[in-house]
Amino acid sequence: xxxxxxxxxxxxxxxxxxxxxxxxxxxxxxxxxxxxxxxxxxxxxxxxxxxxxxxxxxxxxxxxxxxxxxxxxxxxxxxxxxxxxxxxxxxxxxxxxxxxxxxxxxxxxxxxxxxxxxxxxxxxxxxxxxxxxxxxxxxxxxxxxxxxxxxxxxxxxxxxxxxxxxxxxxxxxxxxxxxxxxxxxxxxxxxxxxxxxxxxxxxxxxxxxxxxxxxxxxxxxxxxxxxxxxxxxxxxxxxx
Numbered sequence: 001x002x003x004x005x006x007x008x009x010x011x012x013x014x015x016x017x018x019x020x021x022x023x024x025x026x027x028x029x030x031x032x033x034x035x036x037x038x039x040x041x042x043x044x045x046x047x048x049x050x051x052x053x054x055x056x057x058x059x060x061x062x063x064x065x066x067x068x069x070x071x072x073x074x075x076x077x078x079x080x081x082x083x084x085x086x087x088x089x090x091x092x093x094x095x096x097x098x099x100x101x102x103x104x105x106x107x108x109x110x111x112x113x114x115x116x117x118x119x120x121x122x123x124x125x126x127x128x129x130x131x132x133x134x135x136x137x138x139x140x141x142x143x144x145x146x147x148x149x150x151x152x153x154x155x156x157x158x159x160x161x162x163x164x165x166x167x168x169x170x171x172x173x174x175x176x177x178x179x180x181x182x183x184x185x186x187x188x189x190x191x192x193x194x195x196x197x198x199x200x201x202x203x204x205x206x207x208x209x210x211x212x213x214x215x216x217x218x219x220x221x222x223x224x225x226x227x228x229x230x231x232x233x234x235x236x237x238x239x240x
Contacts, residue, residue, distance in 0.1 A: 007181040009203075009231050012120060013172055015163075015187030016131035017106035019207050019224075020113055021140055023048070024105050031095060032082060039082050049212045051078035056191035056216075059164065067132035067162055072097065104136050109144035116224045117149040125231065128152035130172050130185070132162045132192065152176050163187075164196030173200075184231070186224070190216045205230075 014020050025041040032039050054077035058070055075096050076089065083089040099105060120127060127150050131137045135157040141147045152175040156162040159171055173180055180201030187193020188207045194216070197204035205227075206213060208220045221227070 007179070009125070009182060009184055011126040011128065011173075011176060011178045011183040012227065012231070013128045013130050013169070013183055013185045013202070015185075015189075015193050015207075016129050016133060016137045016141070018048070018052075018188035019186055019193075020109060020129065020146065021106050021144060022108045022110070024108055026108075027099070027105065028079075028096075031092060032079075035083065035088060035092065037082055043082075044078070046210060046212060047078045047081060049210070050081070051075070052189050052213065053077070053215075055189050059191040059195075067156065068134075071100070104134065104140055107140055107143070109146060113224055114144075114146055114149075116227060117146060119228055120231070121149055123231070126151050126176050126178065128154070128172050128176060130154045130163065130169055132156045163192045164199060166196060166200035169197060169200035169202055173202075184227075186221075186227070190218065194218050 017023070025044050028044055029039060029041065051074045054073050055070055058065055058073055072093055075093055079092065080089055083092055096105065117127060129137065129141065129150055129152070131154065133155045135155055137155045138147065138153045141150070141153065152172050154168060154172045154175075156168060159168065161168045161171075163169075169180070169185065173183060183202045184205055185193065185197035185202040186205045186207055187197070190206060190213065194204040194206050204218060206216070206218050206220045207224070209222055211222060213220070221230070
């Protein structure tokens with residue numbers, strides 16, 4: 001137990017895409033430049049909030065949708081402000097789909113992410129990943145130099161269940177042998193990550209890097225390094 005009497009935090013589980021690894025903005029910039037469109041990486045990051053909001057709406061309207069069917073609406077919502085021509089946008093989305101099939105577009109990791117993961121491990125926390133993915137997330141984490149930090153990696157493609165279904169979180173908890181009350185889940189999409197974690201009894205934490213996620217009420221952080229102040233050495237969880 002922590003000092004305040006609540007269950008100590010022993011485990012931090014993470015979403016992968018958008019949380020640990022990010023979409024390849026350099027690749028997106030290149031594809032847009034091919035169309036004569038120049039966009040900064042920060043503009044693309046801000047545009048992702050439109051994509052996240054679209055996914056929230058998508059999940060609410062079609063709760064049985066899959067990560068595969070949500071990817072095209074995600075990119076469409078993200079890029080339509082830069083590519084107003086519908087036919088041009090459709091061609092761009094086809095190129096992105098083909099590129100993603102060849103090499104998952106969520107493949108870049110910030111150096112600070114590895115530093116945070118290393119410090120969490122040094123504090124004795126169990127770390128894991130619960131990802132709506134396509135069977136490649138463990139390989140991507142290894143390629144980013146982060147695979148060794150995790151005690152469990154759950155890839156929805158391999159286990160046959162996706163967030164926000166609570167069963168996918170339960171699979172991770174079973175593998176590491178902890179109750180949900182001792183676990184925090186960090187993700188970047190409210191309707192998938194926060195809602196799913198809440199259903200499974202975990203403490204959800206929304207990564208809102210630019211502070212632009214609107215219309216949701218939940219615990220948030222702007223950067224993963226905030227986890228180092230949220231989880232004390234004794235395992236007590238600090239709220240805002």
